[in-house]
Amino acid sequence: MLLFTHPTGNANVRHAALGLHRAGLIGEFWTCLNYTGASPLSKLLPGSLRTQLARRSFPDELQNVLHAHPFREAARLFAHRAKLKSLVRHETGLLSVDAVYHSLDRQVARRLRQSDFTGVYAYEDGAALSFRTAKKRGQKTLYDLPIGYWRAARDVLLEEAQRLPAWASTLIGNDDSPAKTARKDEELALADRVYVASSYTLKTLASAPGFTAPVEVIPYGAPARLPGAPVRTPRDGTGPLRVIFVGSLGQRKGLSYLFDACRSLGSAVELTIIGTLPLQQCPALETELKRERVRWIPSCPHSQVLAEMAAHDVFVFPSLFEGFGLVLLEAMAMGLPIIATPHTAAPDLIADGQEGFLVPIRSSEAIAEKLSLLHHDRELINTMGARAASRAATFTWENYGKRLAASVSRACQAPATHG
Incomplete structure (x- = not known):
């Protein structure tokens, strides 16, 4: 034993x-x-x-x-x-x-x-x-x-x-x-x-x-689907693209590149960030969290995290160094396509262009390109999201x-x- x-x-x-x-x-x-x-x-x-x-x-x-x-x-x-x-x-x-x-x-x-x-x-x-x-x-x-x-x-x-x-x-x-x-x-x-x-x-x-x-x-x-649990509802082409990130708020997660990408797309994107501030002050991070079209939730129960995921269109996880990134599977289970780097478990979870996209680390341009593509093709979000949910169901x-x-x-x- x-x-x-x-x-x-x-x-x-x-x-x-x-x-x-x-x-x-x-x-x-x-x-x-x-x-x-x-x-x-x-x-x-x-x-x-x-x-x-x-x-x-x-x-x-x-x-x-x-x-x-x-x-x-x-x-x-x-x-x-x-x-x-x-x-x-x-x-x-x-x-x-x-x-x-x-x-x-x-x-x-x-x-x-x-x-x-x-x-x-x-x-x-x-x-x-x-x-x-x-x-x-x-x-x-x-x-x-x-x-x-x-x-x-x-x-x-x-x-x-x-x-x-x-x-x-x-x-x-x-x-x-x-x-x-x-x-x-x-x-x-x-x-x-x-x-x-x-x-x-x-x-x-x-x-x-x-x-x-x-x-x-x-x-x-991935989290098991329970009766009445939230799942993303397919949307038409109206309104800004709803982007979400969940994780610790540090640069190991590549956050600055996500902020840069979303800012470059202006009103086409709304970004939600869920995570607590690090112990050490970071004025650059605090400035980004206060910007227009950025919604910050410091902390919430796991059930609410999943509900927030289901209320968005795409999950972005541009981490520079990761062991897995459990939030990737959680977002996929909620029906979201993901955008993530190869320095996570994403290459083990998705085929590039099928359930989401793989982007290089430190590339706000690549993130912005994929977000713009999804913003202009809502049916692609729906298709990728359905594939992502099916794929997540194989990881129990x-x-x-x-x-x-x-x-x-x-x-x-x-x-x-x-x-």
Whole structure:
């Protein structure tokens, strides 16, 4: 039985845990927050905070294996909400994301020494201590890399900071210390098997020196269609093109190029942006969010995100460096064609010109060209959107969980390597 661990538990983590649990492979699942809303005190919390905490809830099916260690992460969320920037400062803050990851990693390593697990399944930045312990005990080390390898990222993002210094403050990965990047390399070196979600992430591992562990690409799933769920309604040729982006508001997502493209098309385009501001101020970003024909939603529940997608015509995701981009599948499931770069999972999800378009990174001109084409051909939007929805339906979370469980089962049966 495996010890499965992740500090926060986003959609792909939940479904990985479900798939492994259903296959009888998880003994314990260690995380930070496990919000159930059952406590009477939860009703006293502000509605916005309850919404945020609800994202840290897990299915009933996992409750009997869950071990929550909430204090540091709860304090981090409070400090972030109270804008106590020194406490949550990148890497060095007492309540930084890194501090939360390392704290849980220490506890997991301690637990591995106390019980006879088959191995540990852990994620980037939260696996070094656990993997060291597992290696000494002859336990399997299974590593999930949700975004591309850090050296490949730095090549792209350092260049981007030089190209557009006004946006450099949002590229926080460039600030990773040598100690943090060495830790990432140690995690990779200790892994018996690595799981990634896109062929692009796999490609970035070519720049990892001396890396030899087997890697398996298992794409994520699209949200299941529920009765009454929103879906895009085909439109005629009237009105501006409704464009939407969802994601973190940083230049790693290529946001400046999206803003440039939409601005070049004037009143032909209306842009909706959903995402929270980065901790570090970026006047260039804040200026763009205030421009005419730009609508900004800082945060909203996932159900509302999907409804917003369904109310638009096209989803644009011009990311410079990505592991997958789950929002791509979500937009496709809502019936939207997508415009995205090859530095995402888009090449694994669509055929260029069928369910959407692939555009080069850093090309506002290519984005504008595709948006203009769709603006003048609404029937093409409808056709591409229908194809996108059909294609998204082939990527299910159930299949993801089953494929992952089958691979993990095989990995656990292979002889372990000792560090």
